[in-house]
Amino acid sequence: MRRCLIICLVSLGALCALLPGLAMGNVPPGNSALDQYVEQVPGSGGGKPSDESKPRSPDRALGSQHARGLENLGPAGSAAAQLAARSDPLYGSGDRPQSSRGGAEAFDRADSTTSSGALAVAKHALGLSDAGSGLGTLFGLVIAGITIFLLAYLFSRPRRAG
Amino acid sequence: MRPNPKCRGAIVSITALIILGQGGAPPAAAARPLVTGISDPGATRIDSPLVFSRIRDAGARFVEIPAFWQEIAPATEPASWSAGDPADPNYRWTTLDAIVGRAVDAGLTPMVQLAGAPSWAERCKFGHSTLWAACNPDPHAFAQFAKAAARRYEGSFEGLPRVRYWEPQNEPNLKLFFNPVFRHGKPVSPTLYRSLLNQFTEAVKSVDQSNRVVAAGLAPLGTMQPLRFARLLLCMAGRRHPHRRPSGCQGGVHFDIFGIHPYTTGGPTHRSSGRDTVAIADLPKLQRLLRAADRAGVIKSSSRHTPLWITEFAWDSKPPDPGGLPMRIHARWAAEAIYRAWRAGVSHFFWFELRDEARNGRPFNETIQSGLYLRGPMIESDRPKRTLEAFRFPFVAFKRGKGFSIWGRTPDSEAGSVRILIHTKRGWHKVDRVIANGSGIFSGSVGPRRGVGPHTLVRAVYRGEGAVPFSLHNVKDFYQPPFG
Numbered sequence: 001m002r003r004c005l006i007i008c009l010v011s012l013g014a015l016c017a018l019l020p021g022l023a024m025g026n027v028p029p030g031n032s033a034l035d036q037y038v039e040q041v042p043g044s045g046g047g048k049p050s051d052e053s054k055p056r057s058p059d060r061a062l063g064s065q066h067a068r069g070l071e072n073l074g075p076a077g078s079a080a081a082q083l084a085a086r087s088d089p090l091y092g093s094g095d096r097p098q099s100s101r102g103g104a105e106a107f108d109r110a111d112s113t114t115s116s117g118a119l120a121v122a123k124h125a126l127g128l129s130d131a132g133s134g135l136g137t138l139f140g141l142v143i144a145g146i147t148i149f150l151l152a153y154l155f156s157r158p159r160r161a162g
Numbered sequence: 163m164r165p166n167p168k169c170r171g172a173i174v175s176i177t178a179l180i181i182l183g184q185g186g187a188p189p190a191a192a193a194r195p196l197v198t199g200i201s202d203p204g205a206t207r208i209d210s211p212l213v214f215s216r217i218r219d220a221g222a223r224f225v226e227i228p229a230f231w232q233e234i235a236p237a238t239e240p241a242s243w244s245a246g247d248p249a250d251p252n253y254r255w256t257t258l259d260a261i262v263g264r265a266v267d268a269g270l271t272p273m274v275q276l277a278g279a280p281s282w283a284e285r286c287k288f289g290h291s292t293l294w295a296a297c298n299p300d301p302h303a304f305a306q307f308a309k310a311a312a313r314r315y316e317g318s319f320e321g322l323p324r325v326r327y328w329e330p331q332n333e334p335n336l337k338l339f340f341n342p343v344f345r346h347g348k349p350v351s352p353t354l355y356r357s358l359l360n361q362f363t364e365a366v367k368s369v370d371q372s373n374r375v376v377a378a379g380l381a382p383l384g385t386m387q388p389l390r391f392a393r394l395l396l397c398m399a400g401r402r403h404p405h406r407r408p409s410g411c412q413g414g415v416h417f418d419i420f421g422i423h424p425y426t427t428g429g430p431t432h433r434s435s436g437r438d439t440v441a442i443a444d445l446p447k448l449q450r451l452l453r454a455a456d457r458a459g460v461i462k463s464s465s466r467h468t469p470l471w472i473t474e475f476a477w478d479s480k481p482p483d484p485g486g487l488p489m490r491i492h493a494r495w496a497a498e499a500i501y502r503a504w505r506a507g508v509s510h511f512f513w514f515e516l517r518d519e520a521r522n523g524r525p526f527n528e529t530i531q532s533g534l535y536l537r538g539p540m541i542e543s544d545r546p547k548r549t550l551e552a553f554r555f556p557f558v559a560f561k562r563g564k565g566f567s568i569w570g571r572t573p574d575s576e577a578g579s580v581r582i583l584i585h586t587k588r589g590w591h592k593v594d595r596v597i598a599n600g601s602g603i604f605s606g607s608v609g610p611r612r613g614v615g616p617h618t619l620v621r622a623v624y625r626g627e628g629a630v631p632f633s634l635h636n637v638k639d640f641y642q643p644p645f646g
Binding site: 034036 | 336338381385425426428434435441527530643644645
């Protein structure tokens with residue numbers, strides 16, 4: 001059982017390490033003036049420059065009922081609502097790309113159709129995004145490979161034990 | 163035999179349609195030239211004729227030369243001086259005189275970019291101050307400087323050569339170079355730049371009407387995305403169907419050529435994700451805006467269709483940059499970028515730069531290694547990259563059915579016979595011959611041939627000189643920052 005758990009954890013760890021790495025390509029660290037010439041691989045918030053993006057209102061991000069509930073709790077609640085709105089995955093997504101092809105942009109486009117960055121990655125990984133081929137197929141293969149490996153391992157254990 | 167009246171009417175109508183159709187159509191694609199140039203602010207300042215002879219040997223006709231206002235003008239504005247007079251003793255032209263002289267001596271056409279601003283001519287302060295940066299420079303003072311420069315290089319001043327092409331500032335859509343971009347959240351840099359541009363053009367043209375102003379030179383992304391900047395500059399609105407705004411630009415926007423730096427984060431067919439960004443594959447978006455502005459009469463240009471020039475473009479190569487493009491792809495994509503630009507209606511294409519930049523301990527992703535030459539300790543010891551030949555003699559070939567199509571430009575941009583060869587097991591052998599036009603452009607399609615497969619190498623040979631072989635196997639687009 002312990003060995004099985006270790007294998008599961010290692011596989012999951014490898015998957016977690018692979019997903020962002022493959023999706024992002026070799027994104028350089030952003031500390032140079034030359035970064036101004038590199039198309040950003042946007043997070044779930046999109047590709048709009050920070051000085052142009054506006055946060056969503058707490059009402060839109062949380063729903064009016066929840067937002068009002070938080071704001072009724074006083075300044076602390078209001079601050080929490082603002083924070084939630086700022087950290088909303090659609091923050092600054094007003095300038096979504098209209099068309100994209102392959103690679104990093106395919107990742108971006110898959111992302112833009114959902115409200116969750118993780119869901120976008122998973123969707124793209126399974127090749128469900130409408131962005132076409134590219135890395136999605138590879139992710140799908142990686143996930144399928146790991147799943148088959150885990151299932152094969154689990155089913156083979158009782159026989160060896162017997 | 164005379165045709166009957168109905169038939170005659172039909173013939174007249176068809177003839178009129180043909181004539182009108184011809185008149186309204188753009189010039190035949192194959193007739194358009196493709197002139198190349200080099201932009202290398204560092205190399206052009208090296209006091210060696212080798213720099214410009216190498217630029218010329220790279221097949222380039224143009225060279226971009228930056229002239230820093232802060233360097234040429236006095237540090238503080240004199241109480242009494244003639245800012246529009248090139249002979250004013252407060253100006254220091256020596257360096258620029260020498261650079262322009264060396265460029266013209268090598269047979270190149272200089273395009274001088276007046277960049278930055280001295281602090282006395284700026285109307286705001288910004289955090290970083292470099293020779294390139296300007297913070298809301300006074301348009302009148304800038305126009306006076308431009309007039310002095312245009313007079314100095316009008317061709318009859320103290321034996322100095324003629325400069326016809328002038329650029330006001332660099333990448334004004336980046337806060338790195340032009341400020342302020344926004345004021346109270348509203349974009350202001352396009353309006354400020356328009357005022358600067360109009361006075362600049364008036365000044366330069368007052369010296370010689372045949373002088374040409376290359377405007378904008380916008381970065382592909384930036385603090386303000388280039389299409390947004392261009393729309394605001396030209397008082398236009400609408401992405402898909404650009405049209406003139408009801409107000410603004412009453413006197414028009416005065417320039418002759420629109421410049422763009424369409425660096426891409428991928429290959430030559432990579433479309434950027436931003437709606438208002440312009441990578442090389444997005445040039446049609448910019449052309450659409452320029453054509454609409456032409457039709458609306460906003461651009462006061464010397465030509466009916468304002469030309470679009472690429473005044474900077476490149477990728478870093480590996481070697482030396484580990485994050486750059488492998489040399490084989492670097493050479494292939496350089497040729498393909500030139501072809502794609504030409505297809506998008508670009509007539510002038512500048513490569514950035516001649517030689518790799520010195521690193522001086524900085525990491526590769528902070529330096530530019532896109533040169534046509536690998537940098538040595540001295541310029542004499544620089545080594546040519548494979549891309550140099552692809553830039554000098556751009557040639558591409560793409561699979562079409564069982565044959566392939568070709569496009570290229572001869573190294574000397576002159577007419578002549580070009581042999582098309584394919585590589586098979588028995589080596590190179592000729593499959594066709596095409597004639598390059600007066601601008602050196604040749605194109606065509608080669609029908610099915612024995613030995614042509616999806617991985618066949620094709621090359622063009624002109625007067626004994628071979629272009630870099632181009633594989634029919636396409637290199638798919640991938641994520642590639644332009645500077646590694």
